Amino acid sequence: MKRGRSSLAAILPFLWLAVFFAFPFFLVAKLSLSDTALAIPPYTPRLDWSQGLAGVRAFLAGLDGETYARLTKDSLYLSAYLSSLRLAAEGSGLLLLIGYPIAYGISRCPPRVRQALVMAVILPFWTSFLIRIYAWIAILKPAGVLNAVLHVVGLPPLDILNTETAVLLGLVYAYLPFMVLPLYAVLDRQDESLIEAAQDLGATPLAAFWRVTFPLSLPGALAGALLCFIPMAGEFVIPDLLGGSDTLMLGRVIWTEFFADRDWPAASAVAIVLLATLVVPILLFERQQAKVLS
Amino acid sequence: MDQGADGQVSKPAIVRFEGVEKRFGDHVAVAGVDLEVAEDEFFALLGPSGCGKTTLMRLLAGFEQPDAGRILLDGQDIAALPAHRRPVHMMFQSYALFPHLNVAQNIAFGLRRQGLAKAEVAPRVEEMLALVRLDGLARRKPDQLSGGQRQRVALARALAPRPRILLLDEPLAALDRKLREETQLELIALQRRLGLTFMIVTHDQDEAMVVADRMAVMQAGAIAQVGPPRDVYERPQSRYVAEFIGEVNIFPREDGALLAVRPEKLFIARQPNGHPAMGGTLSDIAYFGDRTRYVVETSAGPVRISCANDGLDTRGPLSVGDAVWVSHPPEAAVVLPS
Numbered sequence: 209m210k211r212g213r214s215s216l217a218a219i220l221p222f223l224w225l226a227v228f229f230a231f232p233f234f235l236v237a238k239l240s241l242s243d244t245a246l247a248i249p250p251y252t253p254r255l256d257w258s259q260g261l262a263g264v265r266a267f268l269a270g271l272d273g274e275t276y277a278r279l280t281k282d283s284l285y286l287s288a289y290l291s292s293l294r295l296a297a298e299g300s301g302l303l304l305l306i307g308y309p310i311a312y313g314i315s316r317c318p319p320r321v322r323q324a325l326v327m328a329v330i331l332p333f334w335t336s337f338l339i340r341i342y343a344w345i346a347i348l349k350p351a352g353v354l355n356a357v358l359h360v361v362g363l364p365p366l367d368i369l370n371t372e373t374a375v376l377l378g379l380v381y382a383y384l385p386f387m388v389l390p391l392y393a394v395l396d397r398q399d400e401s402l403i404e405a406a407q408d409l410g411a412t413p414l415a416a417f418w419r420v421t422f423p424l425s426l427p428g429a430l431a432g433a434l435l436c437f438i439p440m441a442g443e444f445v446i447p448d449l450l451g452g453s454d455t456l457m458l459g460r461v462i463w464t465e466f467f468a469d470r471d472w473p474a475a476s477a478v479a480i481v482l483l484a485t486l487v488v489p490i491l492l493f494e495r496q497q498a499k500v501l502s
Numbered sequence: 503m504d505q506g507a508d509g510q511v512s513k514p515a516i517v518r519f520e521g522v523e524k525r526f527g528d529h530v531a532v533a534g535v536d537l538e539v540a541e542d543e544f545f546a547l548l549g550p551s552g553c554g555k556t557t558l559m560r561l562l563a564g565f566e567q568p569d570a571g572r573i574l575l576d577g578q579d580i581a582a583l584p585a586h587r588r589p590v591h592m593m594f595q596s597y598a599l600f601p602h603l604n605v606a607q608n609i610a611f612g613l614r615r616q617g618l619a620k621a622e623v624a625p626r627v628e629e630m631l632a633l634v635r636l637d638g639l640a641r642r643k644p645d646q647l648s649g650g651q652r653q654r655v656a657l658a659r660a661l662a663p664r665p666r667i668l669l670l671d672e673p674l675a676a677l678d679r680k681l682r683e684e685t686q687l688e689l690i691a692l693q694r695r696l697g698l699t700f701m702i703v704t705h706d707q708d709e710a711m712v713v714a715d716r717m718a719v720m721q722a723g724a725i726a727q728v729g730p731p732r733d734v735y736e737r738p739q740s741r742y743v744a745e746f747i748g749e750v751n752i753f754p755r756e757d758g759a760l761l762a763v764r765p766e767k768l769f770i771a772r773q774p775n776g777h778p779a780m781g782g783t784l785s786d787i788a789y790f791g792d793r794t795r796y797v798v799e800t801s802a803g804p805v806r807i808s809c810a811n812d813g814l815d816t817r818g819p820l821s822v823g824d825a826v827w828v829s830h831p832p833e834a835a836v837v838l839p840s
Contacts, residue, residue: 404565405598407586410615410663416586419611423602 233483239476241271250470275477285478288456293485295372295457296441299379300387300433306380307387307432312421314388315395326392329385341378341449348374348450370452378446383439387432394428395421427496434493438486458482513540515574516667516699517562522571524557524723531557533723534571539667544693544700546710549720550746555703558720559669562701564588575666586615591665595672597656599644605631605655606640612663630658633692650681661696670702674709686712707747711735719743738762741838751805752838760838765808767834770796771817771827779829780805784822796820798828 242251253270256263348369355365406416444459465475515538524532547555564585634654674682711731738744744762753761782800
């Protein structure tokens with residue numbers, strides 16, 4: 209009885225993964241190996257079950273890597289790919305620079321203040337992500353809040369909406385909690401007596417931070433950076449709403465291929481390439497998590 | 503060591519607490535402590551948890567600031583010195599080893615902060631490893647060491663920069679009994695060899711008695727008594743100290759004062775034996791191998807007696823329910839204020 213229940217508990221996550229990850233993944237992988245066609249759905253070959261085994265064979269014969277070859281020929285894909293990774297890397301770097309002092313500051317506060325501040329970090333999740341990004345449009349647009357403030361202070365206006373700067377701003381804003389929380393978790397767990405021991409042995413407070421607090425927080429920093437980098441590389445909404453026509457990110461390329469060009473194989477191939485690129489950081493993240501949790 | 507009757511030392515004081523007070527909110531952790539620790543002394547701060555002994559040590563290390571009073575190190579007020587500039591190093595109860603550094607790097611930490619060049623650090627680390635018998639473990643990380651090994655790394659790390667005083671905060675609390683007793687003896691040998699002042703905080707009276715040249719018994723933030731362990735044990739000045747250090751029988755006297763007698767100083771016999779004796783009934787016998795402990799119900803309440811099983815007694819075996827007489831030589835009793 210008990211055994212039956214525990215094996216069911218083991219099967220459930222696999223079932224979940226099979227239905228919501230493996231199956232869609234194979235669908236996308238298959239699409240990426242198909243050819244574009246003017247049909248509904250717009251690709252060939254299609255599996256014809258009525259032909260039996262011959263149908264399956266014909267279907268398999270129709271699959272090829274032609275779409276991937278096409279991706280290498282158009283420099284648009286490569287530059288979108290590189291600029292996605294670059295923006296995600298820049299975003300992660302900025303997030304580290306901004307998130308670390310925030311997480312450190314929170315971890316130094318008295319317990320009750322700490323709880324309130326962690327709450328404040330999570331609070332933005334209570335409103336819709338989309339609305340928050342639209343709010344940035346209102347802030348950044350030429351006659352928006354930002355320029356009104358700049359005008360009052362006597363500074364020249366900034367026209368950054370629909371630029372890469374706005375995308376980076378949006379990325380950093382949206383992903384900040386994902387950087388702060390893992391960092392805060394490791395900093396908060398750090399044994400206070402380690403800092404005292406460092407100071408006792410002659411380390412100034414600054415030296416104690418660099419020699420003890422900081423190296424011990426690196427797993428949290430890496431976890432936060434990966435947690436942000438992975439989804440940022442495939443981000444669609446932020447570059448679409450805040451970026452301009454020159455902001456090339458893979459998320460937008462996939463959208464365009466799928467909905468504007470109706471080129472499902474190309475969209476799928478781009479998605480597969482992105483996924484393959486992210487497997488390395490995802491595995492790194494998993495390993496890091498295992499280490500942090502141990 | 504030359505000792506005055508009040509436990510004050512004639513050697514120069516290395517540390518002096520003068521009217522030191524520390525409060526945490528409404529709680530008075532340290533209440534006006536005056537205390538001297540002498541050069542080259544093994545000094546113990548003893549008391550139950552919450553008596554302020556750890557706070558007193560943290561005040562000396564610089565982790566806390568006194569609300570009143572002064573702390574002098576070699577005659578200098580150290581109030582203005584932050585923890586990292588005090589030549590006082592501490593071995594933490596949790597050991598507080600840096601988990602990301604190996605044994606050698608942990609030991610080198612204080613040396614590097616003193617600005618020693620790498621070439622000078624390495625031989626000093628080797629020396630420390632040999633001192634605590636950890637040669638060959640230099641590259642291990644703390645989580646690859648046993649509890650006893652970690653304890654020795656913590657000791658070596660605190661000793662490496664040659665502190666004026668080594669502070670030990672419950673240093674052996676995490677070790678099992680046998681290892682703890684061995685390590686106590688090692689600590690004494692180490693302290694003698696290095697000629698360094700050691701100050702230990704402990705709640706374990708046996709540990710304090712074994713290791714300390716002098717000890718201070720603390721009660722509610724104040725010093726109840728200071729002196730060599732023998733003095734504190736033999737001549738307690740209050741009921742609190744008498745009862746905290748070892749076991750004691752307390753008898754009220756007619757003038758309102760109390761008489762304290764240690765269980766091992768009482769005789770038990772079938773007949774009165776010359777000393778003023780109290781009659782009673784033997785109610786409990788516990789055999790400990792080297793000694794036997796008796797409880798005798800008397801008109802003054804239960805009396806505990808501890809007898810060495812040295813084969814010298816002639817009273818023959820006693821059993822529960824026997825009528826016995828309890829007595830002590832007059833010099834064995836200590837008069838305490840009630």
